[in-house]
Amino acid sequence: MRTLEASGSAAADRNLSSIVTARGFSELTPERQREMLDCHARHPEDRRVARGLAHLAGSRAFRESDAAAQSAAISEAAIPPRLRSDALRVLNTTEPERIDVNGVPIDVYGANADELETIRTTLGRLPPEHLRTIPRVVVGDTIGHGNNDSGGAWVNEAAIERYESGRGGARNAEAYRAEGWENPPRLELTHESLSRPSVRESHISPTVLHETGHAVDQRYDLSGSMTPESLGGIDYNGRHADPNDPRGPVSERFADGYMRYYLGTLGSDRVAYDTVDGAIARTRPPTSGE
Numbered sequence: 286m287r288t289l290e291a292s293g294s295a296a297a298d299r300n301l302s303s304i305v306t307a308r309g310f311s312e313l314t315p316e317r318q319r320e321m322l323d324c325h326a327r328h329p330e331d332r333r334v335a336r337g338l339a340h341l342a343g344s345r346a347f348r349e350s351d352a353a354a355q356s357a358a359i360s361e362a363a364i365p366p367r368l369r370s371d372a373l374r375v376l377n378t379t380e381p382e383r384i385d386v387n388g389v390p391i392d393v394y395g396a397n398a399d400e401l402e403t404i405r406t407t408l409g410r411l412p413p414e415h416l417r418t419i420p421r422v423v424v425g426d427t428i429g430h431g432n433n434d435s436g437g438a439w440v441n442e443a444a445i446e447r448y449e450s451g452r453g454g455a456r457n458a459e460a461y462r463a464e465g466w467e468n469p470p471r472l473e474l475t476h477e478s479l480s481r482p483s484v485r486e487s488h489i490s491p492t493v494l495h496e497t498g499h500a501v502d503q504r505y506d507l508s509g510s511m512t513p514e515s516l517g518g519i520d521y522n523g524r525h526a527d528p529n530d531p532r533g534p535v536s537e538r539f540a541d542g543y544m545r546y547y548l549g550t551l552g553s554d555r556v557a558y559d560t561v562d563g564a565i566a567r568t569r570p571p572t573s574g575e
């Protein structure tokens with residue numbers, strides 16, 4: 286009985302968690318992985334254990350030996366839904382609706398009729414050059430491989446590379462590789478962000494504008510040449526806290542400035558308005574002289 290007691294003790298559980306952190310769940314033996322399932326049942330709130338379980342779901346080695354018992358264990362394990370990017374599942378398992386916005390066709394995955402109307406109405410404020418920076422739009426319960434709790438994400442090539450390599454806190458890249466899913470650049474949105482009362486009323490989504498601001502910024506290299514001062518009083522209050530500037534990184538402050546520019550609420554901040562207005566002017570085709 287000594288062994289059993291030890292395997293259920295707090296010290297043993299802490300040890301299991303640290304093993305996962307150090308080596309990754311998929312590298313554990315099936316016996317160890319099963320111990321981890323038990324450990325998760327005892328500590329459902331332990332995120333390191335949950336992360337290990339997410340890896341488990343995609344571990345081919347685990348699936349191939351004693352598959353029945355293991356799949357039963359997996360389905361009982363209750364992987365927290367936020368650890369998975371629902372958006373990537375939606376992208377790979379549903380057909381898109383194609384909307385035409387100012388002459389630019391955009392495929393939208395996972396949106397209901399009301400959400401589609403919000404996306405169409407919001408994007409309708411933007412010029413074709415900006416719309417063409419959006420490869421596709423995906424709406425899901427969770428975004429950014431489940432790492433991101435915000436309402437949206439601009440998932441570009443760099444983010445995809447981070448996710449697929451398991452860097453940047455991607456907790457379940459292995460699970461997605463095992464599914465064989467396509468992982469192309471996309472603008473992701475949560476259902477939650479599109480169902481806020483003010484959004485449903487106006488059919489204008491600040492999140493759509495902020496994330497598009499990132500895509501436009503990347504395509505035209507806009508914020509790279511800006512200084513923190515050039516964005517005036519814009520204070521980015523998102524999750525990407527920057528220890529160097531309490532107002533947040535310039536790229537996020539620009540995305541917020543872009544958002545407010547097209548919401549029509551930036552006019553009171555003269556410095557930021559002039560910067561964003563000047564940046565947007567650089568994205569437009571030159572008009573013919575008089």
Ligand SMILES: [Zn+2]
Nearest residue numbers: 495499537540
């Ligand atoms: Zn952002």
